[in-house]
Structure formats: C-alpha cells, structure tokens
Amino acid sequence: MDLHTLRNFLAVAQEGGISAAADVLRISQPALSRQMRDLEKELDTTLFIRGNRSRMTELTAEGMVFQRRAREIVELADRAYAEMHQGDTIEGTVHIAAAQTVAMRTVGRAAGRVRTRHPGITFDLYDGYGPDNTERLANGLADFAILVQPVDMSRFDYLPLPEHDVAGVLMPEDDPLTRYDAISADMLRNLPLFIAKGSAQRHDFAGWLPADAQSAPNIVGTMNLAYNVSCFVKEGCGYALGLAGLVDASEGSGLAFRPLEPPSYTNLCIAWRSGRTLTAASQAFLDELRNVIAQE
Template sequence: MEIRVLRYFLAVAREGSITAAADYLHLTQPTLSRQLKDLEQTLGKKLFVRSSHSILLTDEGMLLRKRAEEIVEMVDKLEADFKSIEETVSGDIYIGGGETNAMKHIARIVKDLQSIYPNIKYHLYSGNEDDVTERLEKGLLDFGILIQPAALSKYNYLNIPDKDVWGVVMRKDSPLAAKATIQAADLIHVPLICSRQAIKQTFSKNEFADWFGDDFDKLNVVATYNLAYNAAVMVEEGTGYAITLDKIVNTSSDSRLCFRALEPKLESGLSVVWKKHPVFSAAAALFLKEIQDRFGVLS
C-alpha cells in the first residue's frame, strides 16, 4: 500500500466525489477510479458506496480514513522534520591539523555534508601537534588531525584508514634524484630541511632514529619548517633536501622538484581527535557522526 494511494483515498473521502477529487489531484477520473479499485482489492474490503451523484464511505472506509489520516500526518511531519533540519542546521566547524594528504578524507566528508547542509561553514587551521592540541584545549578547534605517534590518551579519537609516507623532496637536477628510493647512507652529511613536527614527534620517539641507524647523529639539519610550501621554496633555491611527507609538495611534471620515498619504507598513521567531554554545536555533532560512520569504532 503506497502513501500516494492513501492520499488519493483521503481526497475522495473529503470531496465526496470522484470527479471533484480527480480535479483536485490533477488526475483523470478513470485513473483515480482504477487506483481506488486496486486499493479495495488489496484490502479485500469495500470502501465506498457509490451513487450517481456522490460517494459515501462504508464502515471499513471510515476506519481506513481514520488510520490513513494518522499515517499521512506522520509522513508529512517526518518530511517536514527533515526539511527543517536541512534548512536550519548551520554553524561553524573548526578543524586543525598538520599538512597531510589524508585531508582528502576530511574533504570528502565535507563535500557530502555540504550537499545536505549547505549552511555549515568549515574552517581549517594548519599547525603541528602542539598548536592543534593547544587550540583543542582552549575550545578554538572542534577536531584535530594528528600524525602518529601523538599523545592521544586524553582525547577521543578515530584512526583514519590511510598512512602518510615519509621521503625526501629534492630538485630534479640533484644527484639523489637519480635514485628510486633514498636509504640512510644517502643522507649522511647532506644538508637537510626537516619539519619541526617531525623533529619533535618522530625524532624524539626514535622512529626516524631507528630508521637511520647508528649514524643518526651525523644528520646535518640546516633548517626547519612549519609549512611544506616554505620548505619546497628552500629546496628549489638549493638550500638542501627536505624530509617530508608524500603528496603535500608539488612534484608534478612541470615542477622543478621530485619526491623519493625512504627505503625501508617509513609510514605514519593519522587520527582524528576531539575532547573527551565536548560541547558540540549541532553542526559539529553531525560531522562527528559522519566521521564515526566513515572511520569505524571509537578508539
């Protein structure tokens, strides 16, 4: 039984005439009569007593009218509720994180929500772990995207199903550009440009030190950076080689730069984090539900 047919039935019951109901519904009389006949056959009951000038409801028709009005009213309310949500949910969502290709996952969620809730605005903040977590604690951010390893114990978080690959960005005319991958021995005494986040997170937690081996102390870090764009400018000008993540610096065919992954491969996972007892706006709550649906069980 379709809602549409119940609406047809109610129109006939209200108008007391097939002709008047057909005009109201913008249907032909034969079409409406056929729909009513099919409804009676579906229910196995006679719903109308027809005469040459009017149409009256049977006892079964009166019962159906009452139930149909309740059903249609409920459907109308449900549609109105969803329309109201669409039209009224608005606000701002603040997301912070380091530079990472995993932002594409967040961008896809934003795009999907945008089609349903166009009045929500998104604000992105770029920074390292200290910057992001400080702003989370102050309530300036709703969500943070942290590159692992990170201090996650005091947050709720979900792991993004993706990993960032570490490597070296260099000029295409540099000697190391001829290599398919970069090994530890290749970086001894080479001028390196490292992210401050990498120095704090990776070096201090010994992931990079373990990767580099016994010659870790021979690293020649000549500069540090906060944004990979600035590091790329330094590399392009010949300052050194930037240790960075893949796909955040332009290394396309029209660029003077290229990326070579570390060998053996060094990867970092990523997590979306938020405070354990947040006071979320309706917009932020919708975003949270969406990332939970996308990324799985709360960690």
C-alpha cells in the first residue's frame, strides 16, 4: 500500500465507480480495477459493493472506515511535504478545528492581523463538535482546536479565550415565548427541542433541564450547524437550544433568541498538542492571538 494507491482509492470512492475515476485520473479502467482488487486483497476485506460489469457504486462499511483513514493519511502526507518546502518565509496553512462559537471573532481578529504581517499564511477551518475536533487535534489533522470546557486537557497545551457563549433558545419571531425576556426549563416542557451534538455529549444542560420523566424535554433532533437548524425553527419544526450570536435573530429575521433563566454560559479555550513543534505559520498565529487576547 502506498500514497498513490490511497489517492486512487479515494478517487474511486468520490466518483462512485471505476470508469468515472479512471477518466479523472487519466489511467485505464483495467489498471485501476486491478489496483483496487489488489488493495482489497492486501487488506483482506471488501471495500466496494460491485454492480454490473464490476462497477463499484458504493463503499461497504469497511470501505467507509478505510476511506476516512486513507483521507487522513493523504492529508498528513501532503502537509508534511508542504512543511518541508516552506523555505525561510513564514507561510503555510494553519488548520483550525472548531465548534460554532462567538469566540471565533477573536480567533479571526488574530488571523487577520497575522496575515497582514505574513500574507503567505492561509487558514483551513474545520467545523465540527467536541469529540471530532479533539480527535483531529490529537492525530495531527488540526494545528489548533477551539474546545468547550470542561474536557480532558492532559494531552494538550491551551490558552483560555475571553468570550463566554450565552446559552438560550432560538424560536420563530412570532412565537408566544418571545414575550419573555428569558426562558426557564418549565417553559420548554413538551416543546420539540433541537440540541447541539456537542452539548448533548457533554451533558451541558444536565443541571438546567428537568431530570424527572414527566418534565423531561422532548428532544426531537440534534445539530452541528446553527444555520441549518435555524431553517427548521423558522419553518415551525421546533425550538433550538443553543448559543447566542450564531445566526441572525434580529427583528425582521424571522427568528428570535432568548437567554436561559437561570443563565448558562460556556467557557472556551484554544488548544494545541503538547510536545509538538508548531510550524512557523502556526507559531506566528499563536503569538498574534496572545497579543489580541492581552489587549482585550
């Protein structure tokens, strides 16, 4: 198994078949088909569900697992090559994994300032939630991760961020609950709620939401991106228990946001892996972020 084979496998998975992938890769179909069979033999597993004429139309469960790891290996190899050839100029890509949070304003301010000094620095933003971001940071796919506390930080160095996300409820702007300045747990009884996946896994609202079965909230869905769930809320599909400032909830937007009562906040930090030497671009960004935080 080599990088060339992994790249070809990813092309077949993305294009949905040997024929389409061979056209993209500009190699013969028989050669690519043989390479995929050899890969399956080497792994001792079936990666593709084959249709007519051995056309590979979708991945098996094992194929989906291997696709994820193959993508990570190729991405790390590409990053290693880029870092070895960056020269004396401070340039390169800073990879940041982050949940949606208003703290990204501070991160973005530092990014803008460091690019003024070093225009060759670019940024790759990965939108994910807690465990996904932590995994990307641990395996080297992210240089930094914006993490919601509490989380095990034993493997990471970190810098607290000054912002605190305010938790609340997103609702249609004509909803009866908008007449209240804040929302208590009792007000949400039996109402259909969407909750962020990260919050659900961390049990962020365990102390705020009722614990008894009769008063337990009606969780009808989870979400990663605030904009997507805001469309559901606007169409009357439910309410979203989340954070302020992630979508437009101003007058005329079709949405309204009310904070929780009693108040609930999230603490955030930016983390990087302990014992790992940062690239020149990542170090320049971190230095600038420290300056931005010190000035706030």
